[in-house]
Amino acid sequence: MEYVQLALAPLYLAIMLWEYWRYPQRYQGRDSLNNLILAGTFQLAEMLSLLAILPLFYLLHQYRLWDIELTPLNLLWAFVLQDFLYYWFHRASHKVHWLWCAHVVHHSSPLMNFSTAFRQSLFYPIAGMWLFWSPMVWLGYDPKLVLAIVGLNLGYQFFVHTRSTAGIPVFDYWFNTPSHHRVHHGRNPQYIDKNFAGVLMIWDRMFGTFQPELAKVPVDFGVVGFMEPKRWTVMVSHQWRYLWQQTIAAPNWRAKLRVLFGPPLHQPAKND
Numbered sequence: 001m002e003y004v005q006l007a008l009a010p011l012y013l014a015i016m017l018w019e020y021w022r023y024p025q026r027y028q029g030r031d032s033l034n035n036l037i038l039a040g041t042f043q044l045a046e047m048l049s050l051l052a053i054l055p056l057f058y059l060l061h062q063y064r065l066w067d068i069e070l071t072p073l074n075l076l077w078a079f080v081l082q083d084f085l086y087y088w089f090h091r092a093s094h095k096v097h098w099l100w101c102a103h104v105v106h107h108s109s110p111l112m113n114f115s116t117a118f119r120q121s122l123f124y125p126i127a128g129m130w131l132f133w134s135p136m137v138w139l140g141y142d143p144k145l146v147l148a149i150v151g152l153n154l155g156y157q158f159f160v161h162t163r164s165t166a167g168i169p170v171f172d173y174w175f176n177t178p179s180h181h182r183v184h185h186g187r188n189p190q191y192i193d194k195n196f197a198g199v200l201m202i203w204d205r206m207f208g209t210f211q212p213e214l215a216k217v218p219v220d221f222g223v224v225g226f227m228e229p230k231r232w233t234v235m236v237s238h239q240w241r242y243l244w245q246q247t248i249a250a251p252n253w254r255a256k257l258r259v260l261f262g263p264p265l266h267q268p269a270k271n272d
């Protein structure tokens, strides 16, 4: 997964520089610097977490249902299945407070440019993103193959973080595009919790979360009632701190579980 990202890094950088050269007004120095720091710390955390996760995956792989041969068709199924699981991981990240604590980082910028794709939390391994890929390992796909496919899926998503393209006929029926993903980053009432797709748009269409970008509703990027923290350390930690405070304050176990795994609670807007 990390190797896929590292191999694509020069391409990412070239495209980002092009966008900055073409549309400098879409970038702000501090925002982009934070995005790059968040990308680096995310990659580092992912690499370290593999030391624990890979052995666990190989243990689970010993109890696999099938021995899956690496035929082109099985590989295609692996891409589709991983993308399906990604949809549910992403949807859960918006609906479960525990997972939102990591995912909120990706949504906290009021800007949208290619560097926004890099805005990721180093706490994803603790939140348990990897758990969502475990069904593939259990079915019989090799853990390293699964992680490579996760990397390719995330790699595709770099390209949907831009304000540069309008709709792409036919393609945008089936696939995630910048227009669809701009909607996902919007805090306008019509756009909240829509378009969770990674690569294939069909999941949103099937499960009722699809929303096209409307010409008369320009996307307002960011999180409702939320002011972007200035420091990256606050970006990755503030929602966890809030989760902790709310869990402690909850009067009984049932209420504590609701705080942890119920819908995300939004803390009052304040700056650090």
Ligand SMILES: [Zn+2]
Pocket (backbone or CB within 6 Å): 090, 094, 103, 106, 107, 184
């Ligand atoms: Zn999201």
Ligand SMILES: [Zn+2]
Pocket (backbone or CB within 6 Å): 106, 116, 117, 161, 181, 185
């Ligand atoms: Zn995004």
